Amino acid sequence: MATLRYPGGSQVDINSVGYDWKNNYISNLFGEKSFNGTKSGSRFWAMNAISLRVRHLHQIFADCAESYFGEYDNTGINTGILPCSLSTHFIESMNNSYIKRHEESLKSSELLIYGHAHYSNSIHCSYYSVFQYMLHFHKVRRSRILQDRHKLANTGSHDLIINATFDILLTIDRQKAGYFYKQIHRLKAERVIADYKEQHIDHARGTIAYEMAKRLTSILSETIEIK
Numbered sequence: 001m002a003t004l005r006y007p008g009g010s011q012v013d014i015n016s017v018g019y020d021w022k023n024n025y026i027s028n029l030f031g032e033k034s035f036n037g038t039k040s041g042s043r044f045w046a047m048n049a050i051s052l053r054v055r056h057l058h059q060i061f062a063d064c065a066e067s068y069f070g071e072y073d074n075t076g077i078n079t080g081i082l083p084c085s086l087s088t089h090f091i092e093s094m095n096n097s098y099i100k101r102h103e104e105s106l107k108s109s110e111l112l113i114y115g116h117a118h119y120s121n122s123i124h125c126s127y128y129s130v131f132q133y134m135l136h137f138h139k140v141r142r143s144r145i146l147q148d149r150h151k152l153a154n155t156g157s158h159d160l161i162i163n164a165t166f167d168i169l170l171t172i173d174r175q176k177a178g179y180f181y182k183q184i185h186r187l188k189a190e191r192v193i194a195d196y197k198e199q200h201i202d203h204a205r206g207t208i209a210y211e212m213a214k215r216l217t218s219i220l221s222e223t224i225e226i227k
Contacts, residue, residue: 004018004019005040005041005042006018006019006024006034006040006041006042007034007036007038007039007040007041008034008036008038009034009036009037009038010024014036015036016036019042031043097136098132098133098135098136098139099132099133099136101128101132102129102130102132102133102136102217103129105125105126105128105129105132106125106126106129106210106213106214106217108122108125109122109123109125109126109129109206109209109210109213110122110210112125112206113203113206113207113210117203119194119201119202119203119205119206120194120195120201120206121194122206122209122210123187123190123191123193123194123201123205123206123209124191124194124195126187126191126206126209126210126212126213127187127188127190127191127209127213128191129213129217130184130187130213130216130217130220131158131161133216133217133220133221134161134162134165134220135161136224137165137168137220137224138161138164138165140224140225141168141224143164143168145160145161145164158188162181162184162185162188165180165184165220166180166181168223169181169219169223172223172226173223176219176222176223179219180216180219180220183212183215183216184216186212187209187212187213187216190205190209191209
């Protein structure tokens with residue numbers, strides 16, 4: 001509602017009409033005036049929306065605190081530790097799930113290629129779109145690999161997830177498993193070059209990585225429910 005009430009103007013084009021999701025910031029909705037100097041009708045709606053959001057998050061923490069802060073360990077001491085379910089609830093409520101990050105990364109890759117010609121960054125996004133879908137893959141299948149959360153922050157965590165994904169695919173379809181393993185390592189190598197090497201990357205290379213990411217995601221989505 002707030003975006004519909006924004007008169008117009010952005011840091012890119014002061015004369016633009018309405019709220020531009022590409023060039024306006026969310027903070028623009030909270031100003032008394034828009035970028036073009038017109039009195040903004042979005043402030044009232046934005047302030048109410050953020051107020052409701054804060055109240056919602058407060059309730060999440062309050063509910064979790066009430067449920068878990070009273071727990072005691074075997075020594076009789078109040079542990080005062082919130083379990084990981086709180087962070088999971090919070091993350092999901094913020095639309096920061098694995099599948100959401102996958103979708104955003106893949107869309108970003110497409111925009112970087114066809115909208116901005118930023119091919120190196122597009123390869124980075126293509127790779128991470130697949131990696132996030134792998135995490136979603138294991139979450140849906142309730143794989144043990146995600147239970148060892150401490151390992152995911154260490155060096156080599158990507159290989160850990162890739163190998164675990166390959167092992168599962170191998171029990172479902174050996175041909176798809178072989179293709180996936182080969183192509184994900186190829187895409188990962190491209191990401192390393194794109195991130196750390198001073199090497200020319202053109203439109204064709206960025207597009208190949210993007211299409212590769214879509215194909216690898218397709219393989220995972222086709223097998224995600226197969227036991």
